Amino acid sequence: MISKNDYDARGWDVLPVYSSWLPDGLENEMKAHPEAAGESAVGTRNLLFSLILSMRPKSILEIGAHIGSGSVVMGAALRANGFGNLYCLEPADHYFKILNSFVDKAGVAEHVQPLKLFSTDRALLEHITEPLDMIFLDANHTYSHALADIKLSDQLLAANGILILDDVGPVMSAEMCKENNGGVRQALIDYASGRDDLQVIFLEPPFWLNPCGIALVTKQAIVSRLAREEKKVPFWRQFAKSGVFGKA
Ligand SMILES: C[S@@+](CC[C@H](N)C(=O)[O-])C[C@H]1O[C@@H](n2cnc3c(N)ncnc32)[C@H](O)[C@@H]1O
Numbered sequence: 239m240i241s242k243n244d245y246d247a248r249g250w251d252v253l254p255v256y257s258s259w260l261p262d263g264l265e266n267e268m269k270a271h272p273e274a275a276g277e278s279a280v281g282t283r284n285l286l287f288s289l290i291l292s293m294r295p296k297s298i299l300e301i302g303a304h305i306g307s308g309s310v311v312m313g314a315a316l317r318a319n320g321f322g323n324l325y326c327l328e329p330a331d332h333y334f335k336i337l338n339s340f341v342d343k344a345g346v347a348e349h350v351q352p353l354k355l356f357s358t359d360r361a362l363l364e365h366i367t368e369p370l371d372m373i374f375l376d377a378n379h380t381y382s383h384a385l386a387d388i389k390l391s392d393q394l395l396a397a398n399g400i401l402i403l404d405d406v407g408p409v410m411s412a413e414m415c416k417e418n419n420g421g422v423r424q425a426l427i428d429y430a431s432g433r434d435d436l437q438v439i440f441l442e443p444p445f446w447l448n449p450c451g452i453a454l455v456t457k458q459a460i461v462s463r464l465a466r467e468e469k470k471v472p473f474w475r476q477f478a479k480s481g482v483f484g485k486a
Contacts, residue, residue, distance in 0.1 A: 240445055252280040252447050256287040259314040264343055268307050273336055277307035278376060279448040282404055286374060289400065290315035295371035296322050299394065301357045301387055302377030303328040306340040312374070313346025323349055325365055327377075329356045357387050369396030376404040379411070381419035388429045392436070395457050407443055407451030426453055435459040 240248065257265055268274060290298070290312055298316075303309045303326035316322040326341075328334045334354045341350045355362055357377060373391045378384065391401050405411055406423040415421030423440075430436045439454045446452060475483050 283311040298324040298372040306337040310344035313350040316349035379414040384422040384425035401455040403453040406453045
């Protein structure tokens with residue numbers, strides 16, 4: 239396992255997997271932008287990009303898009319799939335303008351829809367009319383806001399959907415909480431405790447190469463799912479042309 243003795247040889251820089259899917263120079267331009275502070279880490283974007291390529295989701299929500307460092311990467315993955323839509327919530331005027339310009343520059347506007355809304359705004363439900371496959375929650379880090387956003391995500395997420403939460407690192411999460419109440423990490427632990435239909439994985443620093451940490455949650459009652467599949471042929475078998483799922 240990784241220990242302090244390995245730190246120098248291992249290094250701390252994560253290589254981006256998505257660079258060749260973005261226009262030349264855009265990554266550096268976004269990184270150097272005067273409003274870049276607060277952007278997601280490369281490892282987080284790698285994870286989002288790979289999940290989208292691997293799972294070909296139809297609908298994604300990003301809560302807290304900032305200037306779009308994660309949005310353009312997710313948009314590039316959707317464009318590569320030629321399928322799917324990302325809604326990006328960003329309520330701050332100045333960030334929203336920059337977000338829109340970077341979405342355009344990245345050439346992903348066909349798949350990415352920035353919405354100038356808080357997660358608490360009821361108008362969100364005019365846009366999201368069916369359960370979501372993925373949600374990337376990266377907004378307000380105080381406990382009560384995070385708890386409200388996790389509850390909203392639970393309501394909006396489809397069965398077997400994935401929620402990815404940033405800023406759940408064991409030390410950082412508490413430090414980022416203005417209510418001094420443990421932040422996003424504690425909100426997730428409290429919300430998911432006793433819920434056997436929510437499977438939570440924390441990717442923890444230093445194995446996860448960023449102190450902000452990351453968490454994955456799937457909405458999946460594993461025991462009852464096995465029982466359900468025994469009863470009938472799953473509908474998706476009829477759609478899988480490659481035969482990888484077996485015959486219907
Ligand atoms: C850490 S930044 C997001 C970084 C971005 N996801 C990325 O990949 O680079 C957090 C953003 O969340 C926004 N925000 C704060 N509260 C929000 C809320 N309730 N709903 C939506 N966005 C929110 C802030 O304006 C800020 O731009």
